[in-house]
Amino acid sequence: MKLRVKFSKNGCMKFIGHLDVMRYFQKAMRRAHVDIAYSTGFSPHQIMSFASPLSIGLTSDGEYFDMEVNAAESAEELKTRLNAVMAEGIVVTDIRRLPEGAKNAMASVAAAGYIVRVREGFEQGVPFAEAVERFQKEAHAYYVKQTKKGETTLDLKEGVHTLSFDQNAVTMMIDTGSSRNIKPEMVMECLYSYYGKQRGDFDFVIHRTETYGRADNGAFVPLSEAGEVF
Amino acid sequence: MRTLALPEEILLTIEKPARYIGGEVNSVMKDRSKIDLRFCMCFPDVYEIGMSHLGIQILYDMFNRWEDVWCERVYSPWIDADQVLREKKIPLFALESQDPIRDFDFLGITLQYEMCYTNVLQILDLSRIPFFSTERTWEHPIVIGGGPCVYNPEPIAPFFDLFYIGEGETMYRRLLDLYKEMRRMGADRTSFLREAGKLPGIYAPQFYTPHYHEDGTLSGFTAEDDSMPLTIRKELVTDVSSTYYPQKPVVPFIKCTQDRVVLEIQRGCIRGCRFCQAGQLYRPVRERSLSMLKEQAIQMIDSTGHEEISLSSLSSSDYSKLPELLQYLIEECAERKVNISLPSLRIDAFSLDVMSKIQDIKKSSLTFAPEAGTQRLRNVINKGLTKEVILNGAIEAFKGGWTRVKLYFMLGLPTETEADIRGIAELANEIAAAFFETVPKQQRREKIQIVVSTSFFIPKPFTPFQWAPMYPKETYIEKAYATRKAISEQLNQRSIKYNWHEADVSLIEGVLARGDRRVAGVLLNAYRRGCFFDAWSEYYHHEEWLAAFEECGLSIDFYTMRERKLDELFPWDFIDCGVTKQFLKQEWERAMAEEITPNCKQKCNACGAARYGCGICMEPKGGA
Numbered sequence: 001m002k003l004r005v006k007f008s009k010n011g012c013m014k015f016i017g018h019l020d021v022m023r024y025f026q027k028a029m030r031r032a033h034v035d036i037a038y039s040t041g042f043s044p045h046q047i048m049s050f051a052s053p054l055s056i057g058l059t060s061d062g063e064y065f066d067m068e069v070n071a072a073e074s075a076e077e078l079k080t081r082l083n084a085v086m087a088e089g090i091v092v093t094d095i096r097r098l099p100e101g102a103k104n105a106m107a108s109v110a111a112a113g114y115i116v117r118v119r120e121g122f123e124q125g126v127p128f129a130e131a132v133e134r135f136q137k138e139a140h141a142y143y144v145k146q147t148k149k150g151e152t153t154l155d156l157k158e159g160v161h162t163l164s165f166d167q168n169a170v171t172m173m174i175d176t177g178s179s180r181n182i183k184p185e186m187v188m189e190c191l192y193s194y195y196g197k198q199r200g201d202f203d204f205v206i207h208r209t210e211t212y213g214r215a216d217n218g219a220f221v222p223l224s225e226a227g228e229v230f
Numbered sequence: 231m232r233t234l235a236l237p238e239e240i241l242l243t244i245e246k247p248a249r250y251i252g253g254e255v256n257s258v259m260k261d262r263s264k265i266d267l268r269f270c271m272c273f274p275d276v277y278e279i280g281m282s283h284l285g286i287q288i289l290y291d292m293f294n295r296w297e298d299v300w301c302e303r304v305y306s307p308w309i310d311a312d313q314v315l316r317e318k319k320i321p322l323f324a325l326e327s328q329d330p331i332r333d334f335d336f337l338g339i340t341l342q343y344e345m346c347y348t349n350v351l352q353i354l355d356l357s358r359i360p361f362f363s364t365e366r367t368w369e370h371p372i373v374i375g376g377g378p379c380v381y382n383p384e385p386i387a388p389f390f391d392l393f394y395i396g397e398g399e400t401m402y403r404r405l406l407d408l409y410k411e412m413r414r415m416g417a418d419r420t421s422f423l424r425e426a427g428k429l430p431g432i433y434a435p436q437f438y439t440p441h442y443h444e445d446g447t448l449s450g451f452t453a454e455d456d457s458m459p460l461t462i463r464k465e466l467v468t469d470v471s472s473t474y475y476p477q478k479p480v481v482p483f484i485k486c487t488q489d490r491v492v493l494e495i496q497r498g499c500i501r502g503c504r505f506c507q508a509g510q511l512y513r514p515v516r517e518r519s520l521s522m523l524k525e526q527a528i529q530m531i532d533s534t535g536h537e538e539i540s541l542s543s544l545s546s547s548d549y550s551k552l553p554e555l556l557q558y559l560i561e562e563c564a565e566r567k568v569n570i571s572l573p574s575l576r577i578d579a580f581s582l583d584v585m586s587k588i589q590d591i592k593k594s595s596l597t598f599a600p601e602a603g604t605q606r607l608r609n610v611i612n613k614g615l616t617k618e619v620i621l622n623g624a625i626e627a628f629k630g631g632w633t634r635v636k637l638y639f640m641l642g643l644p645t646e647t648e649a650d651i652r653g654i655a656e657l658a659n660e661i662a663a664a665f666f667e668t669v670p671k672q673q674r675r676e677k678i679q680i681v682v683s684t685s686f687f688i689p690k691p692f693t694p695f696q697w698a699p700m701y702p703k704e705t706y707i708e709k710a711y712a713t714r715k716a717i718s719e720q721l722n723q724r725s726i727k728y729n730w731h732e733a734d735v736s737l738i739e740g741v742l743a744r745g746d747r748r749v750a751g752v753l754l755n756a757y758r759r760g761c762f763f764d765a766w767s768e769y770y771h772h773e774e775w776l777a778a779f780e781e782c783g784l785s786i787d788f789y790t791m792r793e794r795k796l797d798e799l800f801p802w803d804f805i806d807c808g809v810t811k812q813f814l815k816q817e818w819e820r821a822m823a824e825e826i827t828p829n830c831k832q833k834c835n836a837c838g839a840a841r842y843g844c845g846i847c848m849e850p851k852g853g854a
């Protein structure tokens with residue numbers, strides 16, 4: 001049975017990188033005695049796959065991974081068992097059963113929501129309300145991305161689905177995943193560029209609110225929606 | 231949520247911030263208002279090394295079981311973090327509470343290898359604790375050292391308030407109670423240290439003075455007054471089956487050197503290899519009971535979720551219930567999908583069978599540690615391994631499909647000649663030849679690979695070789711070249727790869743191992759010149775060490791090149807590690823006569839450790 005697990009990663013856990021979070025959950029499965037399925041071979045590993053990696057320094061309420069289990073009583077019971085063995089900062093918030101043939105978490109990722117807040121003790125580098133307004137009005141928002149092979153230019157307007165400003169925070173929903181991966185920092189850099197400024201490394205704190213896939217009708221829905229409550 | 235000592239802007243710019251944030255699974259948080267005493271355990275190396283150390287996990291668990299104590303951890307901040315702490319003037323802090331080390335009652339530092347001594351100074355420096363014990367006040371924690379290096383504490387004696395000689399499980403409760411009592415009575419710090427120094431196994435160095443002959447050797451070692459003990463006897467756990475063992479080891483977030491459950495199956499070793507310090511220090515051998523180990527293994531796998539378990543001991547093949555234990559672990563671990571990482575076992579039918587069950591033969595290798603190239607020299611060092619045993623083991627393994635062999639040797643052992651060095655190459659060659667004879671051409675799926683590694687022998691205190699001289703650096707390098715050349719002359723040289731260690735650091739380690747109190751000055755001087763993380767070859771600065779010796783007017787050769795006289799007083803002679811100096815002398819003489827000494831299972835050689843009345847000393851002799 002394939003399950004989709006949603007978790008939040010807050011507090012000090014923001015300093016734990018993606019690979020370490022994967023190792024962390026592998027150990028957590030053992031501590032919680034989850035009847036997870038293993039691959040075969042000399043060193044069997046748990047069948048588990050994570051959605052979209054979160055960079056070090058970011059917090060999140062919308063992280064996901066899929067896992068294959070041999071048996072599980074109910075989502076509630078499993079959640080309680082997992083949360084009993086979590087480190088401070090990580091909470092399992094939802095577990096759903098995926099239907100046969102569902103796409104895995106990573107392949108399902110289409111977009112993610114973020115809240116970008118001005119860091120305590122820092123000022124708004126540019127007037128965000130105005131900058132957001134301008135972004136919405138412009139037809140294009142070209143962003144030059146440095147890659148290993150050189151530079152590529154992409155139009156952020158195509159990948160930014162919502163962008164708003166409210167009470168010291170910029171909220172956005174942007175393309176994430178393999179086809180077009182936009183980072184919240186890229187959007188912020190674009191806003192700064194309207195004023196000829198560059199963002200400082202620690203001007204803001206970024207929180208991921210949710211990771212989205214696409215429903216059959218094309219609408220963005222949280223990744224958990226692909227599964228059912230059990 | 232805990233507040234971190236380092237601001238986010240720093241944590242996000244240094245390597246592996248997880249080294250500094252604590253909060254790991256099974257790390258212990260306590261309410262500051264409900265405890266009497268705060269103890270910080272330190273392993274003076276980077277987090278990933280320190281977290282892999284079993285001893286700290288045992289003591290951490292023990293202290294935290296006591297309601298009045300909160301034990302936390304600290305490790306050496308890596309070079310990048312070290313720099314930031316200095317620049318931003320942030321005092322070094324403990325991982326759990328993130329509180330400054332300076333505010334603790336105790337700072338316990340484990341000393342596992344000599345090349346971490348400058349890191350001890352780094353820890354004190356960053357914690358803003360004065361380097362010298364005599365300059366500290368109640369504003370500072372009691373700095374106490376433990377671990378194998380404290381069997382010669384003299385080179386670091388001025389930096390420590392106390393040393394704990396021996397196994398930590400026995401005397402800490404009394405020490406902490408004494409501390410609580412004396413603090414309550416309003417005693418001064420020096421009085422506390424003096425009283426602590428009267429507890430068994432506790433050494434308070436500031437109350438002792440070494441005296442020297444004109445030639446630099448020790449002439450005497452005196453205590454401040456008659457109330458201080460003149461001999462400090464090591465502490466030891468007599469019943470290792472009913473004592474502290476961590477039920478919930480801390481699980482690091484980042485990958486550490488030991489990312490697994492470690493099951494300590496016994497303490498001590500029955501074999502008295504004459505170069506080996508651990509083999510003498512931890513006598514007598516005490517096995518943990520099978521039932522304890524079974525229970526512990528499952529408990530720790532469940533509480534950590536680690537995917538691997540390994541057995542730890544000096545010589546695991548000598549554990550009498552090894553087959554039963556492994557059988558149990560293989561069954562239980564298969565069910566839990568946990569891997570077993572085997573310690574290096576004596577290669578025989580039993581170990582090959584076990585290895586084939588739990589490892590991928592293609593990826594695993596056979597390990598032999600003959601340590602010396604000829605039987606003559608192996609007799610000198612009392613290494614029971616013979617060429618026949620090695621070859622027979624290798625042949626059995628080749629038949630079973632193994633093709634990789636690792637061989638470990640030491641260069642610079644007492645009485646070593648060219649023939650012994652050639653013997654290393656010849657032994658490797660014979661193993662390769664045995665492969666070609668054993669495995670017919672059409673069955674050779676993989677090429678045979680033999681890796682020969684050599685390290686330079688460093689004489690250590692409390693070994694029969696504590697009287698032995700070292701060699702000049704050039705001689706070590708010549709020896710390594712001679713080994714390489716001898717290997718290149720072998721018929722099967724294409725199948726043999728050779729690695730060797732640096733010589734520079736071996737000489738400094740040699741000084742720190744057998745040094746006296748004057749060496750402390752060199753350590754501080756070297757630290758001030760920027761030496762720390764000396765155990766990391768990329769951060770080891772040999773010229774700075776040479777300059778430090780020069781400036782302090784001490785000669786490296788005095789400590790390394792001299793063959794010590796049999797009646798010389800050693801800086802560590804005031805410590806009684808269980809084994810008598812008489813026994814070590816006798817072993818040194820037997821070594822020179824190329825005579826081997828039977829192991830503790832075969833025969834008791836009256837080394838002195840029987841005084842503890844436990845372990846192997848109490849068992850009937852005549853076994854294998």
Ligand code: SF4
Pocket residue numbers: 499500501502503506507508509510544545
């Ligand atoms: S077998 Fe020899 S080298 Fe190994 S621990 Fe025992 S005495 Fe030391």
Ligand code: SF4
Pocket residue numbers: 513514515829830833834835836837838839840846847
């Ligand atoms: S007293 Fe005898 S049996 Fe005990 S450790 Fe020494 S030599 Fe071995």
